[in-house]
Amino acid sequence: MPETERHFGDDLANAVERTGNPVVVGLDPRWEQLPTGFTGSDRADFSTRADAYQKFCKEVIDVIAPLVPAVKPQAAFFEECGPAGMAALAQVIAYARTKGLLVIFDGKRNDIGSTAEAYARGILGRDGQSGWEADAVTVSPYLGADSLEPFVKIAGSRGAGLFVLVKTSNPGSHMLQDQQVEKGPIYRRLADYVESLSAETRGKRGYGIVGAVVGATYPKQLAELRTVMPQTWFLVPGFGSQGGTAKDVAAAFDQRGLGAVVNNSRGIIFAHSKPAYCERFGDSLWQEAVEAATREMIAQLRAETSAGNLAAP
Secondary structure, eight states, rough: OOOOOOOOHHHHHHHHHHHOEEEEEOOOGEEEESSSOOOOOOOOHHHHHHHHHHHHHHHHHHHHHOOOOOEEEEHHHHHHHHHHHHHHHHHHHHHHHHOOOEEEEEEEEEEEEEEEHHHHHHOTTTTSSSSSBBBBBOOTTTTTHHHHHHHHHHHHHHHEEEEEEOSSSSSSHHHHHHHHEHHHEEEHHHHHHHHHHHHHHHHTTTSSSEEEOOTOHHHHHHHHHHHOOOOOOOOEESSSSSSSSSSHHGGSSSSSSSSSEEEESHHHHTTHOOOOOHHHTGGHHHHHHHHHHHHEEEEEEHSSSGGGGSSHH
């Protein structure tokens, strides 16, 4: 395929500015949490579950597409349903694209050499460049630089991007990421390397195509990493259900309100079952609950971070 003139870092900045907010909605369908009407039976087979996931996620997209810049489908929940689930994931990604959303394929992929290259070729790039046609993918860096280089090369040639795990939101991340090596913890060593890749691929808007996953649940480390990674987009998980707040993620942004996108999965797509929304909406009005939760998150980020400097759409 010919090289593209698109640049993921610039595309993400443009999408955030167009919508006036940095919210990413995570598409993590869970059978036991779907609204009534999608499940029918607790004993449904994999194909039935996959169909329900596809329908549910498409209806989530219908609500949030006019509001946010991107979605992040979590491949694991679709893979759990086997081949039918993967077919459903493909349909969800394609539908998100038709609605004008950027798509971050959350699969924590990686390997070395030709296998890493195959992952990158298969996931990254629109318009027939890849099988999955995603705009970006999450990548684990723990096999080393030669496992990341194929992703960077292919992403750059296809107008796509990647987000490298640097300081993740889970409580157990300290076991490895916080371990001290020469010149500080491992996450700082990774941060320096990712920033160098971002600098090498920097676009017109000031950010590269190689981003970092940095959790909202570690606000001090997030602030530290923003200081040492000025040209790196952050994908920030951990908001909402994991305890992260708008104040916790404030340091992730530059003064324009760019530099970070903040993911919320369960807190939005299953808002109908949350205390703040269940009495007002419940299962029968679950899409209205999705919209209300999305708008509330947008409002919080605009009030507590420099995302408030983004022009309202």
